[in-house]
Amino acid sequence: MNPIDLHSHSTASDGLLDPAAVVRRAADRGVEVLALTDHDEVCGLLEARSAAEERGIRLIDGTEISVTWRDTTVHVVGLGIDPHEPGLLEGLQSIRAGRDDRAKRMGESLAQAGIVGAYEGALRLAASPRLISRTHFARFLVERGICRELKDVFRRYLTPGKPGYVRHAWATLQQAVGLIRGAGGTPVLAHPGRCRISQTAMRSLLGEFSDHGGSAIEVVTSNHTPAQAEAFAALARQFGLAASCGSDFHGPGESWVDLGGVPPLAPGLKPVWHSWA
Numbered sequence: 001m002n003p004i005d006l007h008s009h010s011t012a013s014d015g016l017l018d019p020a021a022v023v024r025r026a027a028d029r030g031v032e033v034l035a036l037t038d039h040d041e042v043c044g045l046l047e048a049r050s051a052a053e054e055r056g057i058r059l060i061d062g063t064e065i066s067v068t069w070r071d072t073t074v075h076v077v078g079l080g081i082d083p084h085e086p087g088l089l090e091g092l093q094s095i096r097a098g099r100d101d102r103a104k105r106m107g108e109s110l111a112q113a114g115i116v117g118a119y120e121g122a123l124r125l126a127a128s129p130r131l132i133s134r135t136h137f138a139r140f141l142v143e144r145g146i147c148r149e150l151k152d153v154f155r156r157y158l159t160p161g162k163p164g165y166v167r168h169a170w171a172t173l174q175q176a177v178g179l180i181r182g183a184g185g186t187p188v189l190a191h192p193g194r195c196r197i198s199q200t201a202m203r204s205l206l207g208e209f210s211d212h213g214g215s216a217i218e219v220v221t222s223n224h225t226p227a228q229a230e231a232f233a234a235l236a237r238q239f240g241l242a243a244s245c246g247s248d249f250h251g252p253g254e255s256w257v258d259l260g261g262v263p264p265l266a267p268g269l270k271p272v273w274h275s276w277a
């Protein structure tokens with residue numbers, strides 16, 4: 001158990017639990033500091049905050065911004081943002097704006113592969129019609145019995161070269177870091193081990209990220225192996241970045257680990273929360 005979990009999702013994006021339920025589940029599992037970090041969205045934070053006050057846990061206002069960097073998608077988590085800051089709200093809205101059109105095209109691409117009604121099905125599964133993601137399509141394909149579980153969907157569909165994949169231009173790295181900084185938050189490069197880029201490209205990414213004002217990376221996350229956690233700890237030290245940890249929880253039975261389920265940060269790293277009041 002780790003009392004600090006700085007990455008989680010609710011129905012405000014592609015999580016399965018509503019924001020209050022995420023907070024209550026975290027509290028029940030012994031989490032003391034929780035960040036709710038919905039994709040390109042902050043609308044769950046108000047509900048999460050009242051649940052956190054009720055249960056006496058500390059809620060960190062967060063979001064996870066989708067970024068296109070050199071042809072690949074990377075995610076930047078913002079921690080301790082002001083969820084009312086107009087520049088952030090406007091920026092997130094414009095990042096979300098392309099999702100519906102992208103989803104329609106994903107539906108068309110799946111239809112060409114013989115899977116009809118996927119857009120409508122995914123939309124039905126998206127609790128918040130403000131945000132439709134590949135996760136909702138993946139759940140629909142599982143519901144239809146086309147795949148057994150989410151990771152099978154992403155192996156066969158929805159990823160580059162596979163049916164249902166649609167290229168999309170998200171925010172730039174500089175925009176994402178700027179939106180988070182502008183809202184008083186800390187930009188954190190999310191799950192770097194999931195970026196399918198070379199080691200050289202990773203070093204360029206980290207260099208650009210910190211040049212733009214990025215200040216931390218997730219060293220410990222549910223999809224990092226112990227070897228990856230060690231490698232990214234070394235990169236954090238080399239690039240002078242603080243370290244973060246989080247489960248990237250999406251829902252019971254659907255995530256690799258539950259809330260508070262990732263191991264603690266190794267000693268010798270500068271935890272991202274050390275600079276917070």
Ligand code: AMP
Pocket residue numbers: 014039066132133134135150151154155250
């Ligand atoms: P989107 O922002 O619409 O491109 O959707 C990205 C989301 O898809 C991620 O945040 C994950 O929740 C989910 N996802 C991506 N790859 C996988 C995978 N291999 N297994 C399960 N979920 C995945």
Ligand code: MN
Pocket residue numbers: 009014039135250
């Ligand atoms: Mn997600």
Ligand code: MN
Pocket residue numbers: 064075190191
């Ligand atoms: Mn992510």
Ligand code: MN
Pocket residue numbers: 007008009064248
């Ligand atoms: Mn996430």
